[in-house]
Amino acid sequence: MISVALVDDHKLLRSGLSNFIKTDPGFQVLFEADNGLDLQEKIKSGKVPDVILMDINMPLMDGYEATRWLHTHQPKVKVIALSMYDGEECIIRMLRSGARGYLLKDAEPAELTRAIQETHQNGFYYTPMVTRHIASLINDTESDKKATPGLTEREMELLQYMASELTYKEIADKMFLSPKTIEGHREKMCDKLQLKTRVGLVMYAIKNGIVKV
Amino acid sequence: MISVALVDDHKLLRSGLSNFIKTDPGFQVLFEADNGLDLQEKIKSGKVPDVILMDINMPLMDGYEATRWLHTHQPKVKVIALSMYDGEECIIRMLRSGARGYLLKDAEPAELTRAIQETHQNGFYYTPMVTRHIASLINDTESDKKATPGLTEREMELLQYMASELTYKEIADKMFLSPKTIEGHREKMCDKLQLKTRVGLVMYAIKNGIVKV
DNA sequence: AATAAAAAGGGGAATTTTCCCCATGCAGAT
DNA sequence: ATCTGCATGGGGAAAATTCCCCTTTTTATT
Structure with a gap:
């Protein structure tokens, strides 16, 4: 049983997603949070999920900061970013912040299920779109840095x-x-x-x- | 039993919402659609819901156009707009297109439930935010038109x-x-x-x- | 210690935007 | 018939942006 937490300020999306995840017997939803700050409190109170689905743009504390905090304070927790935007600046910033996956909000539900499972088992899940950016990040050993926006x-x-x-x-x-x-x-x-x-x-x-x- | 259809290109949000709505015994989800065009086809094939939750920004055909089409071709179907933005241009355009309600995507799930019920029973549901705009639309009998963006x-x-x-x-x-x-x-x-x-x-x-x- | 990148600042010229004024033609409403 | 809103187009001046060139200091990395 994989325990999942949802962090998103869009309550409608969040509780919808929560319902969707609960239908899969392999998952449980440990908690939901409105933003990064809310997440921190819940983690500190002892509730530590296996996987977190993390929105990026949120009030008070955004997904980048929350993911960085998790990366240092709860490195075992795997973060999957959930964003509406596919701009490479987002993707790369989020991966650099410590995210193990990046899904668009118009992804197929089946992909979400798969992403949670694979991230939990292998530690990461890269959708094809993201893989292209990973490639350009790795290519960039030291030659052409123009690939990184930064x-x-x-x-x-x-x-x-x-x-x-x-x-x-x-x-x-x-x-x-x-x-x-x-x-x-x-x-x-x-x-x-x-x-x-x-x-x-x-x-x-x-x-x-x-x-x- | 109120039958509901969901129109949104964010599949994750949509199927999450679908799951949420299904948990209420008073509702059933008749179908989901990716965009306005997809909705048209499904309506034409004979599936006519009581209430439609309609996103605004979608590819191929957006929420404004789809709502206008419904208003003339299926006037009994009540449209509730579901948007991320609270700009008044959106709200007023959507209401003018024939929407009976306007919810933000970060609304409480309970408000969605209430909106569906009230819209079905009374024909409309206005969240306080929207009511303010309605007021400024009505005030605007002919004196100050600056309230309407247009x-x-x-x-x-x-x-x-x-x-x-x-x-x-x-x-x-x-x-x-x-x-x-x-x-x-x-x-x-x-x-x-x-x-x-x-x-x-x-x-x-x-x-x-x-x-x- | 040296190199590189980030941050701060400047000169000067070309281009673009912004802000006033203005006029015409057309469509729909009173 | 007139009036209003919309789309079209213009002149001229002031302000802002863009595009070159350039320097210094600090901070990080090797």
Whole structure:
């Protein structure tokens, strides 16, 4: 019997999923949580599941942070990320945070069942889509790093402001920096991601869950 | 026994929801559909549910179009919109398309149950959030129209391009218009929505499901 | 100790966006 | 018949963005 926990702020999805998982006699749902913080509390109170299905975009504490915390504090717990977005920034960030699998929310139910089983038995489950990214991560022994997107923390912080109606001058004031620095960061991000404009960056940030809608 | 159909391209959410609904003895799930087109086929083949839970953003045919089609072809079927976004553009468009209710995907499961029952019995179910918008729709007898967002079809079409990295000149070429026309449309949209920049428009379009991510 | 990457900042010019003004033609409603 | 909203298009100026070039300091890795 594999014990599973669900972490997602969409209660409807969560309880639906919970019902679905319970129909399989091989699984039990140990608990559900609204977000990363809620999950932490439940883990700390002694309830430790085998597998966690983890949403990425959640209030208070998101899936990346929660997964990193689990990775250090409960390394035996296997996290499967559950996301709406297939942007590679998401996937790679989540895998780097310690996730053992990555499923889209429009996956077939049968794939979820399989993912839980395989992750529990083998320690990982990679859907074909993810495998492509893994490949590009491994190829990247040291030669071409362009395959890894890798925005820095600072850059992602900046993206929050880029997705607003603030000018560079106004962003600079808020961050206590020079407008030229803001612009420099934008230019570097555009270079890395092969984008041209602020709108392109904003769309990328949303596709990758860096900026929440 | 109320018969329900689910229309959503997120299969995991859908089958989870299906399981949840089936646990209530007062409901049965007549069928599930991937999108509006799929729904049409199933309705045409003779399966007509009492209530439909309808996602908005779907491939091939979205929730607005599907709801309008139902409104004219199967007016007895009551549609409850199920969305991730609470932008008022979404809500009002969906209600105008003929939806009898509007639920967010992070609603409590109990609210879904209640929404299905009330919609079936009374013909509608408005969550408090929606009621506020209804009020502003009704207030708007003819005095202040600023409460209604109402972008035109043309404007929404334009928003697709605005969310790309194209310049106004390039958009104009694609649409066989003058750059000044594109700019004029942007200005009008910004006026209506009280926004200032293209980025603001793009964010609005995404929050309201006009541009898909 | 050396190299590389991230973060901060700048100059200057070209391009684009934004913000005012404006006009015309057309469709539907009163 | 007139009025309103929508789509179309324009002029001109100010502001912002984008695109090159460049420097310094800090931090991490080898």
